[in-house]
Amino acid sequence: MAETLTERTSDHHGLAAHEVLLLLESDPVDGLSEAEAESRLRRYGHNVLPAAKPDGPLVRVLRQLNSPLVLILMVAGVVTAALGEPVDSSVIFGVVLLNTVVGYLQETKAQAALDALRGMVRTEARVVREGRSYRVPSEDVVPGDLVLVEAGDKVPADLRLIRLSELRADESALTGESQPAVKDEVALPVETPVADRRNMLYAGTLLTSGSGAGVVAASGAETELGEIHRLVGAAEPLATPLTRKIARFSRILTVVILALAAVTFAVGVVRGERAVEMFTAAIALAVGAIPEGLPAAVTITLAIGVARMARRRAVVRRLPAVETLGSTTVICTDKTGTLTENQMTVRQLWIPSARYEATGSGYAPEGHIVDRQGRPADVTADEALRWCLLAGAGCNDASVGTKDGRPTIVGDPTEAAMLVVAGKAGLAADVLSALPRMDTLPFSSERQYMATLHADPVARRRVVLVKGAVERVLPLCRAQMGADGTTRPLDPDAALHAADGLAAEGLRVLATAVQFVAEDADLDESALGGTLLFCGLQAMLDPPRPAAADAVAACHAAGIAVKMITGDHAKTATAIAGAIGLLPGRHPGDVLTGADLRELPDADYPDAVDRAAVFARVSPEQKLRLVEALQARGRVVAMTGDGVNDAPALRQADIGIAMGAGGTEVAKEAADMVLTDDDFGTIEGAVEEGRGVFDNLSKFIVWTLPTNMGEGLVILVAIALGSALPILPTQILWINMTTAVLLGLTLAFEPKEPGIMHRPPRDPARPLLTRALVIRILMLSVLMVAATWWLFEWELGGGASLAEARTAAVNLFVGIEVLYLFSCRTLDAPVRRVGLLSNRWVLGGVALQVLAQAALTYLPALNSAFGTAPLGLRTWLFIAALSVAAWTIVALDKRLRHRIV
Structure with missing residues (x-):
């Protein structure tokens, strides 16, 4: 029995109801005994999803420190403290602490997603034990329990139905199916996919109509929800393009810095200098070469991107996700509630003598019924149209209202759509008062129609209204x-x-139909055959969001592929895809179903997935595999979704995007970003912001590296020549920290460049720095070293003191950085393209840096702390001339390369 009870529900839907009851040792009337229920609770545990033991605080902190750049910074902090510079050491460790705290907080995302999944099944359930019905916490439901359900209930566990009455379940959060699933108790083939298992109810889904009873086939981790929980736990969050590039850049930088330090030490020892002094000099070189401001720049730039996205209704839960959007090459989107409004809408009305169109969208009352020429329809002039609408509104158990200014429904979405379209013709409000209901023949999967009997006092008769499947x-x-x-x-x-x-x-x-009968007639199903008057057809769908087509077109223009992944039927998915421009030219392989994917050989799978634009009737496992296949081909994948079934793929994707208003808590917790308006169109703006963030990070790196490399090379050259250091280690730290904060970080506020959405996505394999940018960095580093040495020797040769010469060298470094900052505001075009005043933070930062350098040069306290001295006008003119010369060479290089491109 233990093996039977722990089997997943894939076995139970293939058995007859009495066989399931026999295997589960349960009774269809009395259920389990209290003693047996307690025994099974002890044996199989509570009906909750298992909580994985999270890593402890120490492990999570150490994980944030496992980065080459962070390790270099920590070594630099220790070295500066050993050199007797506690302030500089504190600043460096402050940067490390900031990044550690941010990363530590981000580690809670995965655990929060699993907690949300567990919370979905914590409801009450009505069980029958020993023949008595009563409510128990859903945690106490056990395999074999007989559970009673009715409209409005949340299903507590996976149930095999044994009896029911007109039962329908909203399983969209689990399967992606937009229509409520009609249920029956008939055994099905074992290979039937989850979305088509009519004899099962699944934990976490909602019942929209009817009632029934089912035996618990699986609880806790063995449910379909538990399988998704396992997938979410197994799908490890991937490193983003930014973090991958920063990590690679950091490793390269580590090697370069250590190599320079080793060369410095070796050259000095060969020249006969003391080993201790050369070790100190080598450490000073490493400190100079470390870009202390880079981690802070990354964090602040991403934080600014988060704020900008929030203003565009996109809430980022994980900082690197901001940049990831900018490198996205594929967006995998759910259909229901993402590309569509998740509100059924009647679009067409076919009457034997005419065809009409219903305008408006969703459950909002706006819209009209118009004829083929676009003229408002007169329902008083077309009786067939009027009775078609009355049949849809009167033969109906749904209701439409408002909540927080938004239309809401109670009942079946299809019936709600028929109520709304009747309201557009002015008929829905008084249909039940004018034609009060006397009797009902409810919808069932066997008869596939619903009939209601209404009194018609004015005409002194009764009316039978019918709606259902056309056939x-x-x-x-x-x-x-x-x-x-x-x-x-x-x-x-x-x-x-x-x-x-x-x-x-x-x-x-x-289809809709009507029958006029005598005032004393009853509703008799057996008497309906061959007696009805056919009125017409109502055709409906869940309409696309108004901005979806434009957003898809904008993504295509930006070189981003959009793929629809849904649990809905292929015809419905294809129609929506065509309406929003996902299938501009239909080709074989553009639309694949879950069955198609299962039949694909492994060797053909990645290519087929890459070509297709629509995936219909897919399971959660298949969604996850689709994302993995795209990533295996080097794609940067953004996955949107709102349901429980989307959670594993949301977490596996490079960036998961959940819907904030209509999405489940599971999807929100598993995602990196949440759209507060549930609008796919918001993603376009988020992608634009993401591209801007990466641009600004690249600009900071290109700006800061020449200084760091130049400072390291200056020390290396001094050691090689056996000369005095042109810049002291403390002065190097002054340059690095003040310029990073006052100059470099202003690039985080740089506005997006024109045409940013008309260029293709960055190649994921493209390095953080292109060959052209590396050449520019090396060129400027050499220019800094050459200019600094010339000015340093010129000052000494002109009778200046060593402190004055070093002060001139420090100010020259900063002067070149100031002018180079303006050049870095755009990496491949003239500065005039972005406008001098478009980033006022740059102008403010330059002004503050000038004041800081004046203080370093002329304030006695700073002269004493940093070994500087006041300078004369002649020296300042040399500094200005050399800075302009370096900036001019960079500008010429940029212009020549831009023309070549």
């Missing part, structure tokens, strides 16, 4: 209604042809 309602009809209300011969072929055409457009089609 079931038409055989019940003896004739069809004309526009004038008279009876006409039924033309079933025309109706079926019209229904097929509407279904081919991805619309769900329902």
